[in-house]
Amino acid sequence: MKQKFNIIKSTCVPLPLENVDTDQIIPARFLKATTRDEKFFGDNLFCDWRYNADGTPNQNFVLNDPTYSGCILVAGKNFGNGSSREHAAWAIAGYGFRVVISSFFADIHRNNELNNFVLPVTVSEDFLAELFASIKANPATEVEVNVPAQTVTNLATGRSEHFDLNGYKKYCLMNGLDDIDFLLESKSKIEAWEKANA
Amino acid sequence: MNTLFDKIWDKHVVQIVEDGPTQLYIDRLYCHEVTTPQAFDGMRERGIKPLRPQQIVCMPDHNTPTHDQDKPIEDPVSKKQVDTLAANAAEFGLTHYGMLDKRNGIIHVVGPERGLSLPGMTIVCGDSHTSTHGAMGAVAFGIGTSEVEMVMASQCILQQKPKSMRISVEGKLAKGVTAKDVALYIMSKMSTSGATGYFVEYAGSVVRDLSMEGRLTLCNLSIEMGARGGFVAPDEKTFEYIKGREHAPKGAEWDKAVEYWKTLRSGDDAVFDREIVYKAEDITPMVTYGTNPGMGMGIESSIPALASVPESGQASFLRSLNYMSFAPGEQLLGKKVDYVFCGSCTNGRIEDFRAFASIAAGRKKAPGVVCWLVPGSWMVKEQIESEGLDKILEEAGFEIRQPGCSACLAMNDDKIPAGKLSVSTSNRNFEGRQGPGARTVLASPLTAAAAAVTGVVTDPRTLM
Incomplete structure (x- = not known):
């Protein structure tokens, strides 16, 4: 769960669809679990696209295509819209992805990824289109995500972009710390606020 | 600048983390059975208790059958999730409206109707349709399970302040056109990502004319265009709706509350990051x-x-x-x-x-x-x-x-x-x-x- 980030270099799994909602990432019927079992959620990532109705793997879906592998998922615009279910982030982490690259993320899902030590990297439309093309031309295309420098590089073309990540979150990701650790230390500030607003 | 969103948000700022998010105080946390079991587990693992248990209200709604609720839930997995919420609420000392409790229902329907969601509040729940409560004149938004745990632990959440948008719908709705149609119309224009990164204030004559139920429908769908939340500034209709409800302020407290709630409106000089106006006459079923x-x-x-x-x-x-x-x-x-x-x-x-x-x-x-x-x-x-x-x-x-x-x-x-x-x-x-x-x-x-x-x-x- 808590992992430290530095520089990640990996091949990619491409999912060139727009508006992939969290109901597709993990359908509602898997939300009945009462534990955070990453393997369970990872095994059911994109379940209704990944498996046929009879439970056999859908050979047309990218996760079942041995051509593509790696710990970076590359997805179309507006990834993770819809339901706030954090189970979607657990499924992505549980499958083994550490980075998701898209040109646009839905707000809640973006936070959920960060809270589960999966890094959402927002790139320009052009960068994304070029990356999809690079992966299509050569599935062995690697991407380097440098967290300290906040850069993402398509190693096939050499194209590099800066990505946004605030200093606080960067520190947390590089040191494997979560927000609750931080909040628990702010109790005196919380009580001061309550007193002032009573 | 000087929007109602700024007023409510800024009032709840505990601190702004250097080169980071804002630590925002949360008045009300709602918990349903689907997105909370892992948060309670996290609390147990850390050995901590909720900081302000009286500000947390729990109820099952997603798994509940819509018939024979007096009998045990047939699906054992659903039953376990519903039972887990009841057990967690008891263990952590939280208010819980169980399945046969006459106060039970969908959390976003119950909150407003019980007077638990009030103007000027910050409200969160592990559910994207938490934006519904914005109809009461509150800043309400959906969060993930880790964030539920954050709020239980500290009554606060770390969030980047969203940008502000005002969507005004002007004119008068034609016969057969409802709040739902207004929302679906707005989404068809905005797409599912058009308001991502924004908090939306709904305004204009159409929104003023909507009943509280209609405003709840409109605010409910804010997330479907990507917005963190949406709200309507409270007015006499809001106060009338709230008055006398179970958890509404009573007596002198009521007068004091209404006096404050009346200040909850965007200034005439308010500046929004984005303003959009739609015309009622363009909207059909x-x-x-x-x-x-x-x-x-x-x-x-x-x-x-x-x-x-x-x-x-x-x-x-x-x-x-x-x-x-x-x-x-x-x-x-x-x-x-x-x-x-x-x-x-x-x-x-x-x-x-x-x-x-x-x-x-x-x-x-x-x-x-x-x-x-x-x-x-x-x-x-x-x-x-x-x-x-x-x-x-x-x-x-x-x-x-x-x-x-x-x-x-x-x-x-x-x-x-x-x-x-x-x-x-x-x-x-x-x-x-x-x-x-x-x-x-x-x-x-x-x-x-x-x-x-x-x-x-x-x-x-x-x-x-």
Whole structure:
């Protein structure tokens, strides 16, 4: 769960669809679990696209295509819209992805990824289109995500972009710390606020 | 600058973390059974208790069956999740409205109707439709399970302050056009990501004229255009709605509260990051034709041609129509309907059942259509009965079920079978949302009722 980030270099799994909602990432019927079992959620990532109705793997879906592998998922615009279910982030982490690259993320899902030590990297439309093309031309295309420098590089073309990540979150990701650790230390500030607003 | 959103948000800032997010104080946390078990586990692992247990209210809604709630839940996995919430609430000393409690229902219906969601509050829940509570004049938004744990632990959350947007709808809605149609219209213009990064204030004469139920419907759907939340500035209608409800302030406290609530409006000089104005006259009853709520159109319109869709979106567009078994250029009017669902946190309030009954009165349910009418709470169910709507609906061949989220996301037994077409008053038409393979057309309660009595997609204005 808590992992430290530095520089990640990996091949990619491409999912060139727009508006992939969290109901597709993990359908509602898997939300009945009462534990955070990453393997369970990872095994059911994109379940209704990944498996046929009879439970056999859908050979047309990218996760079942041995051509593509790696710990970076590359997805179309507006990834993770819809339901706030954090189970979607657990499924992505549980499958083994550490980075998701898209040109646009839905707000809640973006936070959920960060809270589960999966890094959402927002790139320009052009960068994304070029990356999809690079992966299509050569599935062995690697991407380097440098967290300290906040850069993402398509190693096939050499194209590099800066990505946004605030200093606080960067520190947390590089040191494997979560927000609750931080909040628990702010109790005196919380009580001061309550007193002032009573 | 000087927007109502700024006023409420800024008042709740505990600190701004250097080169980081804002630590925001949360007045109310709602917990349902689906997105909280892992948060409670986290609390146990850390060995901590909720900082302000009295500000947390729990109730099951997603898994609850809509019949025979007095009997044990048949699905053992659903039962375990519902039981887990009850056990966690007891262990951590939190208020819990269990399944047969007359205060139970869908959390976003119960909060406002019990006076738990009030103007000026910050409200969160592990559920994207938490934006609903914005209708009370509150800053309300959905969060993930880790964030639920944060709020339990510290009554605070770390968030980047969203940008502000004002969407005004001006004019007067035509007959047969409801709050749901306004929301679906806005989404069809904004797309599912058009408001991502923003908090939306709804304004204009149409919004002022909406009932509280209508405003709850409108705010509920804010997330479907990507917004963190949406709200309506409180006014006399809001105060009137709240007065006398179970948890509303009473006596001198009430007067003091109203005095403060009256200050909760954007200044005349308020500057929004984005302003959009829509005209009521452009809005007709709406239906969706695709697999996200932004894929909507006027009920008399035709599905767009492929050429009108930007190239990068064409693969998703075709995939969507293929799933729905619809073709570009087609109309939905006259399509055979298998299921009708009226309910959910979007349209499960008394006004929605009044609307449904107004079409059903003196007519009969079409043969072959399966119809689920699911009140949003026990309180709504009691209102339906006290107004005699149940009699009108029963005579027309409909049955009122017990409250819960039901077929909106099919976590209980209410699943639309694969391939069947459902006209639903809920909030999402995603692939498989109402059951694997289910095909969903989102619409208002009037349009849902028109489909239920005719058996096909029908313009409700022809039955009014």
